Amino acid sequence: MSNFQLPAGFKPSAPPAASGSGGNGQSSEEQQAAMERAAAQEEMKRGMISAMLEPAARERLSRISLTRPQMAQQVTELLVRMGQQGQIRGKVTDEALKGLLEQVSNPAPVKSSTPAAPPSARTKTLGGGITIQRKADDSDSDEYDL
Numbered sequence: 001m002s003n004f005q006l007p008a009g010f011k012p013s014a015p016p017a018a019s020g021s022g023g024n025g026q027s028s029e030e031q032q033a034a035m036e037r038a039a040a041q042e043e044m045k046r047g048m049i050s051a052m053l054e055p056a057a058r059e060r061l062s063r064i065s066l067t068r069p070q071m072a073q074q075v076t077e078l079l080v081r082m083g084q085q086g087q088i089r090g091k092v093t094d095e096a097l098k099g100l101l102e103q104v105s106n107p108a109p110v111k112s113s114t115p116a117a118p119p120s121a122r123t124k125t126l127g128g129g130i131t132i133q134r135k136a137d138d139s140d141s142d143e144y145d146l
Helices: 028-052 055-067 069-084 094-105
Strands: 123-125 131-133
Touching (some): 028 055, 028 069, 055 069, 069 094
Antiparallel strands (some): 123 131
């Protein structure tokens, strides 16, 4: 430690990390209660998932959670939401879980009403949403056209 002396009448303040309140104004009992509620909610979610999934699907989800935890979390939240809304009847099979995984990994593209590239002399639009855009070249400059 240093030999720095505070002037008379001043007392050292506690460092922010050692305050125990986390900076949000909650007492330690409130924080403990909040942590217990979060743990209980997480346990309830795990129980719902294990009750909804067949063993093969549960195994697949646990393997995915090891390699891609964010995707597994998204699928878990989706399954819990669907279960709470009553959209799931019976157990979720491995094939149904694969479908949910595809939905989460490949969200449906949002269709836009505006074309991707503005039409110009170098752009040609074909049927079926196909647009060919020619690369701009230095010789394409309009200032040299006579």
